[in-house]
Amino acid sequence: MxxxxxxxxxxxxxxxxxxxxxxxxxxxxxxxxxxxxxxxxxxxxxxxxxxxxxxxxxxxxxxxxxxxxxxxxxxxxxxxxxxxxxxxxxxxxxxxxxxxxxxxxxxxxxxxxxxxxxxxxxxxxxxxxxxxxxxxxxxxxxxxxxxxxxxxxxxxxxxxxxxxxxxxxxxxxxxxxxxxxxxxxxxxxxxxxxxxxxxxxxxxxxxxxxxxxxxxxxQHSTLRYELLTGADAAWLRDQAGVDIVEFDGNYALFDAADESVVQSVLREASARGAVLNFARQHPSLAQIFKEVVQ
The missing domain is CATH 3.40.50.300 (P-loop containing nucleotide triphosphate hydrolases)
Structure with missing residues (x-):
């Protein structure tokens, strides 16, 4: 070493x-x-x-x-x-x-x-x-x-x-x-x-x-998730503890206040129809770099 x-x-x-x-x-x-x-x-x-x-x-x-x-x-x-x-x-x-x-x-x-x-x-x-x-x-x-x-x-x-x-x-x-x-x-x-x-x-x-x-x-990740559903995801705008980052019909990128909000969103999405993708988004090296050098 x-x-x-x-x-x-x-x-x-x-x-x-x-x-x-x-x-x-x-x-x-x-x-x-x-x-x-x-x-x-x-x-x-x-x-x-x-x-x-x-x-x-x-x-x-x-x-x-x-x-x-x-x-x-x-x-x-x-x-x-x-x-x-x-x-x-x-x-x-x-x-x-x-x-x-x-x-x-x-x-x-x-x-x-x-x-x-x-x-x-x-x-x-x-x-x-x-x-x-x-x-x-x-x-x-x-x-x-x-x-x-x-x-x-x-x-x-x-x-x-x-x-x-x-x-x-x-x-x-x-x-x-x-x-x-x-x-x-x-x-x-x-x-x-x-x-x-x-x-x-x-x-x-x-x-x-x-x-x-x-x-x-x-370490530098937030609770940012990507959601892709089989139907309109406009309901997510009214979900407590959710901050929408990007939205396009049945696609949304959002920040959650805590893990309970994440689970609540997943349950609601599943109840409303097909969930095509639900994944946590991790920061890129460029994002980490900007965060730590500022």
Whole structure:
């Protein structure tokens, strides 16, 4: 487990991080989200040892991280950092060799990753000849080629088309299923919601919420229900304890004052005819994000 505890960071008079703490669990994808300037990249750079915190610690498996421990990480920065004139496969092999892999294993890993990420036909091309989307995939390959034990990815989906996103999501999910802790940031909340097991939201340098996606959705849920009946549902407007959010003939989205109101609505709907759908509506990640950062 990757443990981030009580990180503080200041640039001059500006406090960038304040008491930042969260965990990245083995075998789980943790989404790290926040607005521009919220502190995501600074936190990631401290985790990687690129920046030193003013206070706080970063541990892996209960031991404080040093440079040796960080060699076990795979990191993808938001900025493109590959050598533009170097051929793609040669570059991946070179990076894997820097992490101690043999030439044979490095070549095998690089070739397999390029095929998996849809870059096999581009293996002999210089990075500068690749499209921006393919350069992004190349950076992801560079973070994976040495078989890291932890992944930290800053905006890995930036610039990718929907098909490429699906490929990258699949690759990251495979790594998580193999037991690797994966931390990734993204502005694309729909992708985070679809991909992550756990979620960390940061705003103004402070962690606002952290926990499993399922638990957070339940925690921020209201008693909002969707009702679809076989007849006109206008009667719902007169139901005590009901606040209509949307209404269209036999369809209604409503908030209930408490569970007894929910049961009362269901009984009344059943008594009046067929109930085609009755389901609780949980908030989206975008809704949770807006709620906690305001």
């Amino acid at each position: 990757l443990e981030i505890r009580n990180l503080d960071k200041r640039y001059g008079a500006r406090q960038v991080l304040t008491d930042v703490s969260f965990d990245v669990l083995p075998g789980r994808l943790t989404g790290f989200v926040g607005a521009n300037g919220a502190g995501k990249t600074t936190t990631m750079r401290i985790i990687l040892g690129v920046l030193a915190p003013d206070a706080g610690t970063v541990s892996l498996g209960g031991s404080l991280l040093d440079d040796g421990g960080r060699r076990r990480f795979g990191y993808m920065p938001e900025e493109r950092g590959l050598y533009p004139k170097m051929k793609l496969r040669e570059q991946l092999v070179y990076l894997a060799r820097l992490h101690g892999l043999t030439t044979e294993r490095a070549t095998r890993n690089a070739t397999a990753l390029l095929e998996r990420l849809g870059l096999g036909e581009r293996a002999a091309e210089p990075i500068e000849k690749l499209s921006l989307g393919n350069q992004q995939r190349a950076q992801i390959a560079a973070s994976l080629v040495h078989d890291p034990e932890v992944l930290v990815l800053d905006e890995p989906f930036s610039g990718l088309d929907p098909m490429a996103v699906d490929v990258v999501v699949s690759v990251l999910s495979e790594r998580a299923q193999a037991g690797i802790p994966v931390l990734f940031s993204s502005h694309q909340l729909d992708i985070v919601e679809r991909l992550c097991d756990d979620l960390v939201i940061i705003a103004d340098g402070r962690i606002r919420v952290a926990g499993s996606r399922v638990a957070l959705r339940e």
